[in-house]
Amino acid sequence: MSIDTTELDTAEKIATIPIEQIDVARPSLFQKDTIGLFFDRLRREEPVHYCRESYVGPYWSITKFDDIMAVDTNHKVFSSEAKLGGIAIQDMHSVEGGLELEMFIAMDPPKHDQQRKAVTSAVAPSNLQLLEPTIRERACQILDELPVGEDFDWVDKVSIELTTMTLATLFDFPWEERRKLTRWSDITTAAPETGIVESYDARREELIECAMYFKGLWEQRINEEPKNDLISIMAHSPATRDMPFLEFLGNLLLLIVGGNDTTRNSISGGVLALNQNPDEYRKLNGDPSLITSMVPEIIRWQTPLTHMRRTALEDWEIGGKQIMKGDKVVMWYLSGNRDETVIDRADEFIINRTNPRHHLSFGYGIHRCMGNRLAELQLRIVWEEIHKRFAKVEVTGEPERLFSNLVRGITKLPVRLHAR
Amino acid sequence: MVKLTFVSSDGTHRDVEIAEGETAREAAIFNDVPGIDGDCGGVCACATCHVHVDQAWIEKVGRLEEGGGEAELLQFAEGANEYSRLACQIPIEIELEGLILHVPEQQY
Numbered sequence: 433m434s435i436d437t438t439e440l441d442t443a444e445k446i447a448t449i450p451i452e453q454i455d456v457a458r459p460s461l462f463q464k465d466t467i468g469l470f471f472d473r474l475r476r477e478e479p480v481h482y483c484r485e486s487y488v489g490p491y492w493s494i495t496k497f498d499d500i501m502a503v504d505t506n507h508k509v510f511s512s513e514a515k516l517g518g519i520a521i522q523d524m525h526s527v528e529g530g531l532e533l534e535m536f537i538a539m540d541p542p543k544h545d546q547q548r549k550a551v552t553s554a555v556a557p558s559n560l561q562l563l564e565p566t567i568r569e570r571a572c573q574i575l576d577e578l579p580v581g582e583d584f585d586w587v588d589k590v591s592i593e594l595t596t597m598t599l600a601t602l603f604d605f606p607w608e609e610r611r612k613l614t615r616w617s618d619i620t621t622a623a624p625e626t627g628i629v630e631s632y633d634a635r636r637e638e639l640i641e642c643a644m645y646f647k648g649l650w651e652q653r654i655n656e657e658p659k660n661d662l663i664s665i666m667a668h669s670p671a672t673r674d675m676p677f678l679e680f681l682g683n684l685l686l687l688i689v690g691g692n693d694t695t696r697n698s699i700s701g702g703v704l705a706l707n708q709n710p711d712e713y714r715k716l717n718g719d720p721s722l723i724t725s726m727v728p729e730i731i732r733w734q735t736p737l738t739h740m741r742r743t744a745l746e747d748w749e750i751g752g753k754q755i756m757k758g759d760k761v762v763m764w765y766l767s768g769n770r771d772e773t774v775i776d777r778a779d780e781f782i783i784n785r786t787n788p789r790h791h792l793s794f795g796y797g798i799h800r801c802m803g804n805r806l807a808e809l810q811l812r813i814v815w816e817e818i819h820k821r822f823a824k825v826e827v828t829g830e831p832e833r834l835f836s837n838l839v840r841g842i843t844k845l846p847v848r849l850h851a852r
Numbered sequence: 853m854v855k856l857t858f859v860s861s862d863g864t865h866r867d868v869e870i871a872e873g874e875t876a877r878e879a880a881i882f883n884d885v886p887g888i889d890g891d892c893g894g895v896c897a898c899a900t901c902h903v904h905v906d907q908a909w910i911e912k913v914g915r916l917e918e919g920g921g922e923a924e925l926l927q928f929a930e931g932a933n934e935y936s937r938l939a940c941q942i943p944i945e946i947e948l949e950g951l952i953l954h955v956p957e958q959q960y
Contacts, residue, residue, distance in 0.1 A: 505897045505921070541924070548928060556930040557958035789891040789900075796897035798924050805960055 443469055451478050455486045456493055456764065456837075457521050459625065462738065463835045468779075471495055471767035480751035488522050491741075491760040492753070495767040497774035497792065499751050503742060503763050505797040507540060510742035510761060512799060514538035519799075520838050521741050521762050522623070533682035537690075537799060547683065548802065550671035554602065554662045555806045562660065563601060568813050570597045575817050578849060583828050586845040590814075591699040598810055599691050604661035605649070616642045617692035620685045626835050643681040650680070662687055693839050694736040695807050699814060700831075700842040701734030702726075705781045707827040712783050720819045726783035727811045732791035733781050735766040738840050740795055765792040766840065824850040854944050854951075858885045858903075861957040872946055876939035876953060877901045887955035894940040899925040900959040901939040902932065906952035910935050913942055913951070930960045 446469045454470055461467040474481050479496040494500050503510050518524035518538040536547035553559065574593050578584070592614055599617075600610035619635050622628035629635040646663070653659070654667040666672040666683070675683070706713040716722055744759045755761060769791050770778045776785075794801035801807070818825065826848045834841030853869040856879055860866070870879035880888035880901070889900035905913045915934070916923050922941050926932045939953065 501892070501895065501897060505895070545924070545927060552928050553930075557960050558930060789889060790893050794891075796892050798928075800898055802928075805958075 446470055446473065451481070452484070454481065455483050457483070457486045457488050457491065457762075459835045459837045462837055462840060463833045465833055467738075467766070468770065471764060471770065475767060475771060480753040482753070489760065491521060491762050492755055493767075494750070494761060494763045495771075496751070497768040497771040500763040500765065500768040500792055501796055502750065503761060504740070504792075504795055504799070507742075507798055509745055509748050511540050511745050512538050512544070512740075512742060513540050516743040517741070517760060519740050519742075521739060521760070522838075533685060534676070534679040535682035535686040537686050538682075541798065544798065546671045548798075550669040551662060551666060551683065551687065552802055554660065554665050555803045557805055559660055560806055560809055563598075564809060564813070566601055567598055567810060568817070570594075570601070571810075571813050571817050575814075575821055580822075580849045580851050583846050583848050586703055586825065586847040587696070587700050587842060588844075591696040591842075591845075594699060594810065594814060595692050595696040598695070598806075599688060602662050602687075602691065603649075604659065604663065612642075612645070613688055614692065616685065617688045620689050621693065621836070621839050623836075639681070639685070642685070643677070646681070646684050647677075690801070691803050691806065693841065695810050697736040697839070697841050698731055698734045698807065698811060700845050701736070701840075702730040702811065702815070703825050703847065704827060704831055704842065704845060705730060705733050706825075709781045712781055713824065716783055716819070717823065720816070722783050723812055723815045723819070725785055725788045726815065727808050728788040728791065729781065729783055729785055730811060731793045731807065732769050732775075732788070734840060735769050735791075735793050736840055737793070738766040738838055739764045740799070763792075763795075765795070768792045821852060822849050823852045826850060854946060854949050856944070856948065856951040856953065858888075859906075859952060859954045860885075860887055861955060870944050872944055874944050876903065876942040876944060876951070879944060880939060880955075885955070887957075887959065888939060889959045890940060892940075896921050896925065896938060896941055899929045899938060902926065902929045902956055902959055903937055903939045903942075904931075904933065904935045904954040904956065905937055905942075906954060907935060909948075909951055912947065913937065928960075929956075930958065931956050 456470050474493060474495045480499060481493040484490050494503055512519050514524050514534060536544045571594055574590060578589060596610050596614045599613045600607060605613060619629050619638050624631050649663050650667050653664040658664055658668040716726060739762050742761045744755050744757055744761055746757050748755045772778045794804040828848050829846035831842050832844040834843050854872055855867060855869055858866045858880060866885050868879050868883040877890050877894050881890055891900045892898035916937060922938050926936050
């Protein structure tokens with residue numbers, strides 16, 4: 433079965449296609465950003481939906497907020513285990529030439545718990561407080577060097593730069609080579625169809641290069657006194673220091689992807705959302721204290737990871753549908769975050785919501801995003817500093833989106849800055 | 853109504869009232885007690901309503917049940933100890949009149 437078709441999805445077509453033929457795994461729907469129309473229909477007509485045939489095989493879609501919450505918090509029935517397929521709609525082990533990476537996001541307890549506990553302290557709130565001045569100083573540097581009054585690509589010059597430098601700070605990674613982190617993050621989630629890598633073999637080779645590089649850093653840190661960076665923490669913690677190589681690589685890549693792609697796309701997504709909602713932009717300019725509630729709203733609005741997947745360990749009923757042991761179950765966070773029955777005016781971007789953190793973008797339960805406070809911290813800093821400098825970040829052209837059903841990415845965003 | 857007190861990390865005491873049958877999370881949220889985020893909506897799914905139950909009250913409130921869902925989440929929370937509970941999992945009954953809960957410096 434081919435990965436995707438390229439026909440246009442008009443609103444009319446989406447409204448009339450037989451429901452059993454809907455396949456929301458097609459990456460082009462995300463690239464064209466028509467996916468929301470499909471999810472609207474599923475939430476209305478068949479919130480727990482079975483797709484029999486797709487390029488990733490058969491799968492269940494969970495599209496409503498409360499059903500997603502029920503699956504996400506029930507890890508005894510809904511497994512994240514890599515060997516069963518892992519955490520994305522595409523099986524982790526189905527890809528020829530892929531690396532059998534092991535990461536705790538794709539493990540069940542008790543192993544998940546031990547490894548997560550070991551690395552969690554690096555992004556714990558107390559450590560973040562220590563990092564905040566460095567992150568802010570570097571953010572200011574990036575913003576101060578931007579050209580005012582001329583067009584440039586916000587994604588490349590700000591979103592990527594800012595998240596990359598935060599990661600480099602977290603890993604205490606050699607500063608001049610920090611764009612390597614961006615590259616490794618990009619290829620970890622990339623399939624050849626995205627154009628980011630040529631083939632799975634090429635990807636494998638780059639990942640091995642990445643592993644070797646980190647191995648070098650690891651060996652350096654293990655011979656030094658323990659420090660607060662993630663590599664040092666992993667090199668010294670009893671739970672992680674004897675990790676098999678692929679597990680070590682997997683967990684590192686997890687931290688790179690977790691801290692890179694997601695925040696990058698939220699930084700871009702916020703600029704786009706404010707431009708699409710000029711009243712909200714005015715509200716923000718009138719009262720910058722709204723940044724606090726705008727940040728989680730941006731994260732809801734963007735939903736930088738569209739889904740997480742689980743595998744049923746036993747038969748289970750949800751939303752009146754019978755899920756069978758072994759079935760692939762996809763929690764579409766992007767859909768749940770637009771669920772009107774839980775979020776008031778869910779299809780609107782509103783920067784002063786009263787309960788803005790009640791969204792699904794970080795997931796819930798034991799796999800809930802470990803870096804969620806760090807993501808918020810970065811977004812808060814960047815918006816505070818943008819506000820001080822620019823009256824508007826004006827989007828001047830069409831954004832380009834990533835061909836992916838997992839990472840909701842903005843690959844290009846032409847903007848022009850207006851000085852304050 | 854039941855009276856309880858939240859003590860923030862800087863030592864500030866906040867006395868609040870909440871109806872029986874609600875939880876300590878609602879007591880904090882409804883009364884704008886800072887430091888209790890409660891992102892998930894009170895369904896024991898995020899650990900952002902972490903509190904330390906005052907030592908004098910821990911037996912009455914009940915300790916964390918080992919191996920339960922609440923303990924699974926709290927194991928990743930910063931500063932969790934033997935007095936840690938999630939406020940959303942503390943139902944408020946009249947027996948808890950005067951309960952003292954300490955709010956950690958930050959939720960995570």
